[in-house]
Amino acid sequence: MRAGRRVLDRITAAIPAAGITVIAGPSGAGKTTLLRLCNRLEIPDEGTVSYRGQPLDELDPLMLRRRVGMVFQRPTPFPGTIADNLTVALPSAATGELSAALNRVALDPGLLGQDARTLSGGELQRMCLARTLVTQPETLLLDEPTSALDAEPKQVFETTARDLAGQGITIIWVTHDDAQARRVADRIYQLRDGRLSGAPTEEARP
């Protein structure tokens, strides 16, 4: 409930632990709220969210958030270098781990010592993705991660995400862009006015 209004209502869905599940829908439909419920940045007034069979309120929220990473709509760089940003996720990380994380998101590991604010929008968003990967998540929540990006960086991000899904990371991707949904999804749910539309449509992947 926000300001007395139900943001999400009677949502029941079991999202498979494989591939990319897209939740599509117009802005204001409750997509972001649904994602934030999945890593307990918000809690439901009623109902239960479970992860791998366990209700979230029985899991340690800090451990849960390491298993279920999140990339936000706007890039959120912290002050300092790219290495500083990545080590926020794991202070004990060795340089090798940081480089590996950058490689997985198509960023040059040579950038580690560079100030994060010198990156372009697309690079910043991929750095935020790499930062999340440092905690070795099983699942990623992507909240309209490319809505502020141009066509080319958008495409790089989509390819990167597909690669990660191929490596076995479960992805829940929220977008209002139907074309993007069809490009990246294994299955698509439609969310309108806080309600999920029945069964997802399956997308054939090459």
Add this chain to the structure above:
Amino acid sequence: MNTTVSWAGLAVSLLLVAVAAGISWWQRLGLQRQILIAAIRALVQLLLVGAALTLVISPGRSIWWSWLWVAAMLGYAATVARRRAPEVPHLLALALASFTAAAVVTLGVLFGLHVFPLTGRTLVPIAGMMVGNSMTATVLAGRRLTDELRDKRDEVEARLALGQASRQAATPYVRAALRAALTPQIETTKATGLVFLPGAMTGLILAGAAPVQAVLVQAVVMFLVLAATATTTVVIALGLIRRLFTHDHRLLYLPAPADH
């Protein structure tokens, strides 16, 4: 060689208020009324406090009256802090806790270690300095921390989403708030004696104390203020963090301050 101000002298000094009001009238600032009301109000308040203090700290009076006075000051200062920064949640309780902590630390050192003898005459003014400065620092620190967490909510939640505990996720913003609240006091301390002669020292010298004695008292007061502001701000900041995050490490919704 005590210097005293006579009632006639006080009346003459009202000329200075007239100067301020005159400038307001000349430059059409429209502040004459406010200047006069402020001056009269301050005078009445001071006279009342003077009368009350005479009762409280007169020789032979129990020290408990002075402690009662100190407690009342703490309570009143907490309500003023809350009024000045209404956008900071739970500020009344937090301010009370932080003033109490600062009182324990500063009064503990000054009276526990016999820097001053514990009498009403020393307790009340020392506690007054402590509370007054702590109140300003409380408002600064509380407001800054609330602003930081509200304006940088994205960044804070990105830290939480990486699995940081709320205390840890808030650390950069707590630091920024503490620095902002303490820096003015450090600057003042550095400039003391060069740029301005602080109030306590001025008062002592005017009242006829030897300058060296006045300097020693002033130095102690400055250190008292430093310790008090540091203690209050850290209690406010850490206390606020506990109130603004839930036990399961979510940042509560912080409304923007109402526009005035």
